[in-house]
Amino acid sequence: MAALAGKTGILLGGGGFVGGALLHFFKGFAEGSVNLFVPNSKKLSLAVADDIRRYFERVKPDFIINCAIAAIGSDPQLSCEINYLGAVSLARAALELGIPYIHVSSAAVMPSGTDLHEEDCRPLGAALPNYTKSKLLAELSLAQLAARGLDHTIIRLAIVYGTHDHKIQGFQRLLFAVVNRGMPLLFTNRRARHSYSNVRKLPLFVAHVLAHRAEFSGGIYNFVDPAPVPLGGLILTLRDSLGLRVPRTLYLPYALARLGMGFVARLVGLIARLGVEARLPAELMFLRNFYQSQTLSAAKLQGSSFVDSEPEATVFSELPYLLQYYVRRWEQLGLIKAGSREIDGPRWRAQQFVHDPTELLRQVQEESRQPFLQQCSLEGQEEPPP
Known part of the structure; x- marks a missing residue:
């Protein structure tokens, strides 16, 4: 962080899941050495170019971090304005x-x-979902601006996991569906594997990228855990660690899943006509992805000067903390019944034994540094036989 000491930055999207992690890092762990401005949409709307100009004239930043996005299910105008045109406006300001x-x-x-490597991209086309199209357009425009001298770095995230997401979205929606017994069967197949991104590690990488511009300028990096994760195995691990009976170990074919979702969508549409607010999760537009693998190569990231301080941390090793945090939060919000989802320690250890023995070894090694006989009270116990 010494290279960033005294610098002033602007963080867009600081109220979101990813942006919140960056804000917490720079305000806390950076010990105030970085002066970070985090404007909300009232102070700086990415859809209004004059807002950006006035704010930048006043703040005069040394760097910009943009993790602001329009929600996945946003309409074309909002997706275009925030995810694409707003991102380009920020890049133009950075260039100047x-x-x-x-x-x-x-x-x-x-x-x-x-x-998949960093150069692997979908072809641009009108049929792409609004979110995908807007994010792809932003990357293509940044490449054009780089030819004019823009100093930029693109960090691609896969499925992001971590605590402190205040919305039920993405990976947290999967957690909620399992915890709340809303998934009777497995909406995937045995082959589907995906990459995951640890939100807790991201701020360290961003700080490193800012401090080493000569190496990272103009680059695109897949910021993902090296090992892909089978979706079915992850869901079953969640189920077993909570001691639940559902979802059953039955993989629902994609054709049936699509048919069922189509029926539910029509039902929701009928309910909405009655004036009742109802809508399907935006993530369902990516239902096909539940049945297809998308694993990103971390080779470029691992070959860089950035050193992962927690290489053993994976989505499996983080599950106990994620479950404890989100179950407690959802109980407090009244979204699930209090005390109905206890996390069983021995059962969880058994799941680690099956899916993540390296993490289990690390935890046992850490526990072994503590006194063993003093960890439990022996009062009231019978004397051991001679």
Whole structure:
């Protein structure tokens, strides 16, 4: 962080899941050495170019981090204004000021497949979903601006996991569906595997990228855990760690899943006509992705100067903390019944034994550094036999 000491930055999207993690890092762990401005949409709307100009004239930043997005299910205008045109406006400002621009993008711009590298992108076309199209357009325009001298780095995230997401979306929606017994069967197949991004590690990478511009300028990096995760195995691990009976270990074919979702969509439409607010989760537009693999290569990231301080941390090793955090939060919000989802320690250890023995070994090694006989009270216990 020494290279960033005294610098002033602007963070767009600081109220979201990813932006909140970056804000917490720079305000806390950076010990105030970085002066970070985090404007909300009332102070700086990415849809209004004059807002950007006035704010930048006042703040005079040394770098920009953009992780602001319009929601996945947003209409074409909002997706275009925030995800695309707003991102380009920020990049143009960075170009004119001669400062770095860090753009947080998404694996949505990449096709299905395995071991996908940074240059693997979907072809631009009108049929793409609004979210995908807008994020892809932003990346293409940044490449054009780079030819004119823009100092930028694109960080692509896959399925993001971590605590402190205040919305039920993405990976947290999967957690909620399992915890709330809303998934009777497995909406995937045995082959589908995906990459995951640890939100807790991202701020360290962003800080490193800002401090080493000569290496990272103009680059695109897949910021993902190296090992892909089978979706079915992850869901079953969640189920077993909570001691639930559902979802059953039955893989629902995609054709049936699509048929069922179509019926539900029509039902929701009828309910909405009655004046009752109802809508399907926006993530369902990516239902096909539940049945197709998309694994991103971390080779370029691992070959860089950035060193992962927690290489053993995976979505499986983080599940106990994620479940404890979100179950407690959803109980407090009244979304699930209090005390109805207890996390069983021995059962969880058994799941680690099956799916993540390396993490289990690390935890046992850490516990072994503590006194063993003093960890439990022996009062009231019978004397051991001679």
